Amino acid sequence: MAPSWTFAVDREDLTRTTVVDGPVPELGDGAALLRVDRVGMTANNVTYAVLGESFGYWRFFPPEHRGVEPGLGLVPLWGFADVVASTVDGVTVGQRVYGYLPPATHLVVRPDRVDASGFRDASAHRAGLPSPYNAYRLTTGDGAYQADEEDLLVLFRPLFYTSFMLADYLADNDFFGATTLVLSSASSKTAYAAAFELHGRGPRVVGLTSPGNVAYTESLGCYDDVLTYAQVETLTPVPTAYLDLAGAPATRDALREHLGDHLVRDVAVGLTYQIPNAGSAGEFFFAPTQMRKRGEDWGRDELERRFGVAWRRFVDALGGRVEVRVGDGPDALRTAWLDALAGRIPAQVGQVLRL
Structure with missing residues (x-):
């Protein structure tokens, strides 16, 4: 070589x-x-x-x-x-x-x-x-760096920054009136990091995942409920924001049909299934946009401080998972x-x- x-x-x-x-x-x-x-x-x-x-x-x-x-x-x-x-x-x-x-x-x-x-x-x-x-x-x-946590930083820091800013974006907009937040690809690192940030902040946090990942996703402790994609129709029709980290059109269609006007926000966050259907969502979340806003609101040092505090909470909760x-x-x-x-x-x- x-x-x-x-x-x-x-x-x-x-x-x-x-x-x-x-x-x-x-x-x-x-x-x-x-x-x-x-x-x-x-x-x-x-x-x-x-x-x-x-x-x-x-x-x-x-x-x-x-x-x-x-x-x-x-x-x-x-x-x-x-x-x-x-x-x-x-x-x-x-x-x-x-x-x-x-x-x-x-x-x-x-x-x-x-x-x-x-x-x-x-x-x-x-x-x-x-x-x-x-x-x-x-x-x-x-402030977030520890030498013995480099692998976690490599794996999670960029994802967690997206998750951190996504949660902040939702809170900054009073969750758009939603009382339930539904995250697809709930076992993915970006999704459960976002759920970790959102859990306990008001709205109910529901994760959608494949049957084989239900037990693992439940074990993370950051969702109020975990459903399979086939169980979308069991969601209570209340004001709901959908945070799509999977990009699967069938899930979006099922949610729209089941919730109707109760689906108050439809946000594409990622494309883990490689189906670029963000155009069919209500919007595409781009973390740097919210980062720029908070940089202006808080200043870069305060943004980094808040991220560091959130990162430490997340790593401590992650344990050996x-x-x-x-x-x-x-x-x-x-x-x-x-x-x-x-x-x-x-x-x-x-x-x-x-x-």
Whole structure:
């Protein structure tokens, strides 16, 4: 294996993958080189690929300069990387950062707004992309960081930020008058993290899941009730908000038929089934939008403080409910990607890759 490699997928056929070897990138002025170390693979990454064109996810890590053939793309991952070279004041070799990373061993960034908490990548191709995805947070300036919890941060932090902002969005709007909140794909990490934040805040929280995941989902303790998708018609017709993390049209249709005007909000949050039917929902929730609002309402430091408090509560409640499986290298990354794409990852399992 060459000193540097990149894992790419076919944008039209996500099951088709390739690994491209190459040299370690060289640095110019105003740049830093990150060595990608530890990343997670979840259904969230599949969503990035499914929405890659419409939401611009393919644009974060252009494949051209990596020797990747046209038509392929780099699926963004979340994880940790180390600074191994830098020509930027304040960004030094040995610093460890958390952020949005390519499925590759190396990433060149152009650090801007460098401070004690980290920096932002000011690379020209990322200028028009959502700001939260361009931030790289130093572990030394991160209130949520603990070295022995890196795997949980890799797996849950981006999902939990979405969940945290989703719950905040609903509360910020008085739950749109709903007295019941229904979450599909209830055993998924994003769903039960959101349910954890929402539970006990007023509305009844109901999870929808497959029959095989009912017992596990109930064991999480964050739902007032857990139903299978076939039991949608047992829901009491009261003002209800549907938070769709599955993207299955049949479930949305069944809820609309059963609840009628009692369905006061229909929000698409994710696409774990890869059916891009967000257009048929009432709206698509995009976490960075609520993050920007709260950044203005509270300030960035207060937003991060509140997130840190919520994160600590969540991790403490999570206990040993997640089985972390760690793989090494491009072959393990490919297997993890195909498993996530096919929905073969058990709800209680979290996939972490060392690159």
